[in-house]
Amino acid sequence: xxxxxxxxxxxxxxxxxxxxxxxxxxxxxxxxxxxxxxxxxxxxxxxxxxxxxxxxxxxxxxxxxxxxxxxxxxxxxxxxxxxxxxxxxxxxxxxxxxxxxxxxxxxxxxxxxxxxxxxxxxxxxxxxxxxxxxxxxxxxxxxxxxxxxxxxxxxxxxxxxxxxxxxxxxxxxxxxxxxxxxxxxxxxxxxxxxxxxxxxxxxxxxxxxxxxxxxxxxxxxxxxxxxxxxxxxxxxxxxxxxxxxxxxx
Amino acid sequence: xxxxxxxxxxxxxxxxxxxxxxxxxxxxxxxxxxxxxxxxxxxxxxxxxxxxxxxxxxxxxxxxxxxxxxxxxxxxxxxxxxxxxxxxxxxxxxxxxxxxxxxxxxxxxxxxxxxxxxxxxxxxxxxxxxxxxxxxxxxxxxxxxxxxxxxxxxxxxxxxxxxxxxxxxxxxxxxxxxxxxxxxxxxxxxxxxxxxxxxxxxxxxxxxxxxxxxxxxxxxxxxxxxxxxxxxxxxxxxxxxxxxxxxxxxxxxxxxxxxxxxxxxxxxxxxxxxxxxxxxxxxxxxxxxxxxxxxxxxxxxxxxxxxxxxxxx
Ligand SMILES: Cc1cc2nc3c(=O)[nH]c(=O)nc-3n(C[C@H](O)[C@H](O)[C@H](O)COP(=O)(O)OP(=O)(O)OC[C@H]3O[C@@H](n4cnc5c(N)ncnc54)[C@H](O)[C@@H]3O)c2cc1C
Ligand SMILES: Nc1ncnc2c1ncn2[C@@H]1O[C@H](COP(=O)(O)O)[C@@H](O)[C@H]1O
Numbered sequence: 078x079x080x081x082x083x084x085x086x087x088x089x090x091x092x093x094x095x096x097x098x099x100x101x102x103x104x105x106x107x108x109x110x111x112x113x114x115x116x117x118x119x120x121x122x123x124x125x126x127x128x129x130x131x132x133x134x135x136x137x138x139x140x141x142x143x144x145x146x147x148x149x150x151x152x153x154x155x156x157x158x159x160x161x162x163x164x165x166x167x168x169x170x171x172x173x174x175x176x177x178x179x180x181x182x183x184x185x186x187x188x189x190x191x192x193x194x195x196x197x198x199x200x201x202x203x204x205x206x207x208x209x210x211x212x213x214x215x216x217x218x219x220x221x222x223x224x225x226x227x228x229x230x231x232x233x234x235x236x237x238x239x240x241x242x243x244x245x246x247x248x249x250x251x252x253x254x255x256x257x258x259x260x261x262x263x264x265x266x267x268x269x270x271x272x273x274x275x276x277x278x279x280x281x282x283x284x285x286x287x288x289x290x291x292x293x294x295x296x297x298x299x300x301x302x303x304x305x306x307x308x309x310x311x312x313x314x315x316x317x318x319x320x321x322x323x324x325x326x
Numbered sequence: 327x328x329x330x331x332x333x334x335x336x337x338x339x340x341x342x343x344x345x346x347x348x349x350x351x352x353x354x355x356x357x358x359x360x361x362x363x364x365x366x367x368x369x370x371x372x373x374x375x376x377x378x379x380x381x382x383x384x385x386x387x388x389x390x391x392x393x394x395x396x397x398x399x400x401x402x403x404x405x406x407x408x409x410x411x412x413x414x415x416x417x418x419x420x421x422x423x424x425x426x427x428x429x430x431x432x433x434x435x436x437x438x439x440x441x442x443x444x445x446x447x448x449x450x451x452x453x454x455x456x457x458x459x460x461x462x463x464x465x466x467x468x469x470x471x472x473x474x475x476x477x478x479x480x481x482x483x484x485x486x487x488x489x490x491x492x493x494x495x496x497x498x499x500x501x502x503x504x505x506x507x508x509x510x511x512x513x514x515x516x517x518x519x520x521x522x523x524x525x526x527x528x529x530x531x532x533x534x535x536x537x538x539x540x541x542x543x544x545x546x547x548x549x550x551x552x553x554x555x556x557x558x559x560x561x562x563x564x565x566x567x568x569x570x571x572x573x574x575x576x577x578x579x580x581x582x583x584x585x586x587x588x589x590x591x592x593x594x595x596x597x598x599x600x601x602x603x604x605x606x607x608x609x610x611x612x613x614x615x616x617x618x619x620x621x622x623x624x625x626x627x628x629x630x631x632x633x634x635x636x637x638x639x
Contacts, residue, residue, distance in 0.1 A: 176432060212432050239337070
């Protein structure tokens with residue numbers, strides 16, 4: 078195949094203990110470490126491997142967000158992507174709008190395959206890939222943990238609740254990746270220097286002519302109800318007694 | 327007036343417990359009429375199970391060769407064809423529903439509400455974000471259909487005792503052939519299902535090998551418990567992926583959850599927040615798992631777990 082698109086979303090780093098703002102308008106992001114969504118790193122790693130074994134010629138990373146998303150795109154270029162596209166918007170975007178953006182980029186770029194993360198760890202939506210596949214009228218293989226290509230088809234193993242499901246899909250298609258697909262490579266310093274010279278195009282979202290989706294309004298953020306720390310027992314006898322007290326045995 | 331269509335999850339033989347939980351969520355909408363749609367090739371038994379769920383007004387069975395086993399790209403246009411009669415379409419927030427429902431939403435031109443944990447009004451819901459570190463209240467647009475997945479751990483299964491009518495629905499939709507089922511490899515099925523089990527025994531990286539997981543299996547057998555695990559244990563190959571509990575694994579709510587040699591990373595905790603009682607066994611008294619456990623025991627699992635297994639007689 079010729080070209081693979083990979084989505085890179087800028088999100089609060091997974092190691093950050095996220096705090097809800099006191100006015101309930103969202104979560105604290107000031108001074109908080111931001112990173113590529115971990116699943117998207119895996120998506121990019123897979124795309125790079127596909128290219129490296131000669132099954133594709135070009136890997137283009139795409140982010141929809143503020144100009145700060147350039148950082149994540151530069152990291153993607155340093156990992157080995159050939160080009161980057163930032164679809165710039167100051168406001169936050171919902172899954173359907175993001176899917177519609179990807180749909181227009183597919184046409185502009187003539188992409189054969191889109192690889193996304195199975196979910197963004199900020200909104201935990203797990204929607205975008207499935208929506209894009211629907212809008213494109215093409216196959217989706219979500220939660221992929223293994224994939225192989227054979228000319229115009231792909232075999233994808235998916236992590237589902239019941240075990241491992243394998244689908245065969247025709248290309249072009251959308252694949253969303255799970256954690257066990259691969260381990261993303263580390264970026265080396267020379268790669269970061271080289272990445273500075275790679276093309277990063279910015280397109281204002283408004284220029285794409287994408288219709289906004291009916292808005293789901295977020296009215297309030299709250300911290301979750303925490304669990305209380307319970308008792309500590311000294312030994313197995315104590316544990317059995319405590320379980321009996323609660324009527325659990 | 328709200329009319330909710332719940333998409334049933336099943337394996338061709340029996341209804342997945344996620345369906346009865348999704349029905350519970352749907353009945354939380356004031357005055358809602360709740361129908362269940364069962365897609366498959368031969369689903370009389372499954373449709374009967376769905377008809378027995380309290381709160382269900384009607385079961386639609388959509389039998390077609392292509393619907394077995396379920397493939398999102400094939401079910402989605404059929405659901406769209408049925409959706410015209412409904413104000414809401416709900417699916418479970420299992421891998422089945424997560425795969426399917428956004429495809430339906432996009433075809434209908436709306437966003438999906440993922441992981442409903444509470445119904446606040448016909449178009450108002452609460453859902454977790456940031457691995458459950460925040461709960462957000464959302465209002466879906468009042469003038470469009472609501473497509474949502476239900477966080478099953480937040481709901482009790484609807485009781486049985488009903489006898490709703492079952493209707494065969496014929497659905498006019500063009501079905502794609504670009505996606506083909508090859509196989510499903512399931513783990514050993516002689517143990518209780520992780521989603522449905524009242525007790526779960528879970529092991530982490532500390533088990534250090536596939537062989538050592540035998541300790542977990544023995545304890546689970548004594549308790550009639552399902553097996554869970556941390557991501558670290560799955561990544562290391564000690565246990566199969568479908569046992570993983572957490573943000574990216576399964577979200578569960580058993581009466582009893584026993585975490586053994588699991589540190590309690592936020593991504594793991596988010597999967598067990600709704601458990602009745604959490605027991606933690608860890609050799610590090612500072613392990614974060616103790617902050618959320620009801621009963622904690624500091625000790626080496628390699629001595630504590632066999633002792634516990636013996637003590638249970
Ligand atoms: C995007 C993303 C998603 C993730 N999703 C998930 C998810 O869904 N589920 C999940 O579980 N993780 C998930 N993780 C990983 C998570 O962050 C942790 O890395 C993981 O949960 C750690 O597993 P663990 O507790 O088994 O291992 P560790 O953190 O290594 O903990 C091992 C524990 O065992 C204890 N121990 C060691 N030896 C013994 C002994 N002999 N006896 C008793 N105790 C002992 C140690 O004190 C320690 O607390 C995710 C991570 C990312 C980035
Ligand atoms: N703003 C964005 N920019 C780039 N990719 C995105 C964006 N939002 C979502 N995606 C992709 O879609 C996947 C699923 O996101 P979500 O549906 O929000 O959970 C992510 O892992 C990304 O690969």
